[in-house]
Amino acid sequence: MTVPALACLMITVSALGMCCAAWFIRLRKDASDLEREVDANGLRDHVAMSALVGSSSSAAMYIAFLLLWAYSSSFNGRRPMGAAAIWVGLLSAAYAVVGGLFARAAQRPLIVASAGANVFLWMLASAASAAV
Secondary structure: OOHHHHHHHHHHHHHHHHHHHHHHHHHHOOHHHHHHHHHHOHHHHHHHHHHHHHHHHHHHHHHHHHHHHHHOOOOOOOOHHHHHHHHHHHHHHHHHHHHHHHOOOOHHHHHHHHHHHHHHHHHHHHHHHHHO
């Protein structure tokens, strides 16, 4: 694995760590707080939750994509499976950037920063696939 690939791997692992921190904050709330928030702003809570799922899944997909690309000779972004992974990961991360703005308190910067890093990495992967 090359140095740039290791740098991308470190960025996406830190993005996944930010998602884990947001999950921890979300799950730390007791049931009465969560019930009160869902009653008050049900749509906002659902959008923030889906953004967190999107950001987490995009980071996990990028890790798998990068490792497959580095260690498999038949997998890259130009093949249909690799192109589909790039599109799904990019769209998921882009939605998470917008949906993360609906989150509250400390979750908002964690989700938006994680998803922003994922968008950057997916765009970098698509550019690298086009250059290969």
